[in-house]
Amino acid sequence: MLRLPRFRIATPRTYREAAQLLRDNGAGELDRTRGTPTLRVMLVAGGTDLFPNMKRRQFSPEVLVSLARVRDAARIHENGKLEISAGTTLTEVAGDQRVRDRYTALAQAAELVSTPQLRNMGTIGGNVCLDTRCNWYDQSLFWRTAEGFCMKTNPEVVCRVATSSPRCLAVASADTVPALLVLGASAHLQNAEGEREVALADLYREDGIRAWAMRQDEVLTEITLPRAEGWRSTYLKLRDRGSFDFPIAGVGAAVRWDGGTVREARIAVTALGSRPLLVEAAREALVGTRLDDRAIGAAADAVHKAARPMDNTSGTISQRKVASRVLTERALVSLRDPGAWGAAPPKR
């Protein structure tokens, strides 16, 4: 049996209580740069990401603050904007008709996460806060002990992916994040003093260890999506198998049509660096065009240039670079003509 390390469970009824529990247990002083196993208190929602990591001893918190009993933690509410509580399961997100109709990229991304069982358990908040992944990190304690660990768990050790790298190169691997980024999402954070709202794009950093610009004593409570009139969006994913696997390249795309012209556009990638990334140059290549082959080609080139995969997931660097271009082309073609889904990419 692969057992969890021992811990105490705290089950707050509100997000504010959860934030207070994090604070009371010293989360504010914690810093991931001292190595992930040093975190003494952590949050858990669905547990589908945290528990495997705890079984492999990447984390061994003494206290787990569970969000399982937080009131109204799982609901989707429409109020002009679409408000998705952080505890909403990925199955609920993928199945919600409002999400499917108007925030298509998010429904597709949620439906492509792992397996049905894990989507029944895992939450949107958990996916947004998914730990970064790496072939040198996501291994058993036995394997990592034999190899001598890496920077993410043991800061005195080098990054095994690129030994001269000053930072951890673990990979952002959440499917829903590029979809949320192209839909213009914002994140609501609760701490012991109060709440704050940040653009989701500002929540991430190009660092495999300190991948989030949120404090250890903050709780993600809600994702808000702005109105989506005129927008069409999609998310495409490359992975080894048609189920189970994390993305090794993922592209979210959204365009806002005004007549036959693209008035606004967003392209975001995941699994191609330590942070999910909005590719600004791809937006510039699309706005004002009719999404013709030339514009799509230029946007795909911009994504290809921005993609920085390292040799630390399955697949090869060149395969994932090529995938970033191909997925962008396919995504944009599908937004141009719904009937062209799966059609050949445009000629370049």
Place this chain on the structure above:
Amino acid sequence: MTKELLTLRVNGEPRTIAVEPHHTLLEVLREELGLTGTKHGCELGECGTCTVLVDGVPVLSCLTLPAFLGDADVRTVEGLAGAGAPGRGAEREATLDPLQTAFAEEGAAQCGYCTPGMLMTARALLDANPRPSRAEIAQAISGNLCRCTGYTAIYEAIEKAAARS
């Protein structure tokens, strides 16, 4: 660390047990309740063999903490045959779930290790969708690995059970 007294509803019966807070539902089912029908495979959420139903929804018992379940209804493979019918042996076999019968007839279990998880996932599918297409079956069991059958016999068994229900 002390054990905590917990009441779980398993296969329709309330079971009060003392559990370590860090033990998963899989460990509690197998080690505290003796329900070894639920298998432990990867124990990391990568195989699906430990699938049980919580309020009718397939979840992985290896990543579920009993403390979070409250009064939810947990259903394991032991609760499939003769659901609601008392008795043992032949009496109980007479009330096998149609999925169990179809799996046996179609050779959908070879080594059998994935079978409890497959059965529970398929039960949830048929409860929600009594006449699933082949594509819907494939999607429903896409979180359950089988390394023996190549899946075709499993698809056929689920279709057969659906047709008989």
